Amino acid sequence: MNRTILYKILLFAFITASGFSLYFYQQSQVDDEKIREMMAPESDLPMYHFALIGEEMNHEYWRLVGEGAKTAEENHDVLVEYGGPKRSNLDEQLKLFNMAIKSKVDGIIVQPLNDQFTPLIDQAVKQGIPVITIDTDSPESKRDVYIGTDNYLAGQLAGKALVKDTKGEATIGVISGSFDNALHHLRVKGFTDIVEQVDGIEIVAMEQSDISRVDVEETAYNMLTEHDNITAFYGTSSYNGVGIVAAAKALKRENDMYVITFDAIDENIQLLEKGDIDAIVEQQPFEMGYRSVEKMLAIIEDKPVQDVYHTELSIIRLVDLPNRNRQKGGSS
Ligand code: BGC
Secondary structure: OOHHHHHHHHHHHHHHHHHHHHHHHHHHHHHHHHHHHHOOOHHHOOOEEEEEEOOOOOOHHHHHHHHHHHHHHHHOOEEEEEEOOOOOOHHHHHHHHHHHHHOOOOEEEEOOOOHHHHHHHHHHHHOOOOEEEEOOOOOOOOOOEEEEOOHHHHHHHHHHHHHHHOOOOEEEEEEEOOOOOHHHHHHHHHHHHHHOOOOOEEEEEEEEOOOOHHHHHHHHHHHHHHOOOOOEEEEOOOOHHHHHHHHHHHOOOHHHOEEEEEOOOHHHHHHHHHOOOOEEEEOOHHHHHHHHHHHHHHHHOOOOOOOEEEOOOEEEOHHHHHHHHHHOOOOO
């Protein structure tokens, strides 16, 4: 082998070895970076970790609550873990609340369906975890703040709308989302306190139903067959209107039936447009979610907070839709 070939081989070997060294050096830098990321100091994690627990994840109303909370999360150094049963389930909701306390989150935002939540709220607060109630209050507990609808006032507003729209003449069936849940109880109480004052109005039937539409339809159907003089329905939950309308249609009673229900979810708005629902009590679920995160931060940062923040309420009728759509950037 002559010298030139030998030099070429040596040069080739040198270049190859240098290439490999460079490659492995770069690779080790990448790996170091990954390890550094994995062992990232706590400061890279959001400063606070909140749990938000709602009634039913598979529901437009609760999706909007979650969107509000997530929007607030984007604007602050906080992680909001949002959870709840897929379909309304008291035990599951209590279990999630318990888990949030055990995992020592920095704050818990919860919808306390009834007084079974009170000991848990008190326990969390005793352990130094602030609690904000949302959508439904638990005023007898040690919760820090309530953010949501004034549910008694909402019932009164519904009662006044019905009295106005029916000109004080109606035979009413009331469907409550649940006789056990605080918010439905208040919505019924506010409503009855108004309509009972009017001579031409009588409540002839009052039933509770699961918050699902299928259950409401069956309940409304039975009420209508037992009391064929019902001319108006009041439903205290989002899907009540949908179920009532379906039952009235099945019995060919939709034309002379007045229906008022809660929540401006898409299906209710569509039924309002068709004239099947006459009025909707609109709540502000997005705002509840958004403000609950902001107020929780205020509590943690020792800023002054009020005991109660009531979110806006309004009655929507068909005539209000064009204006409402304009305000929301809609087309009509
Ligand atoms: C109530 C919520 C409930 C939702 C679904 C709303 O009107 O405020 O508490 O979870 O309806 O039924």
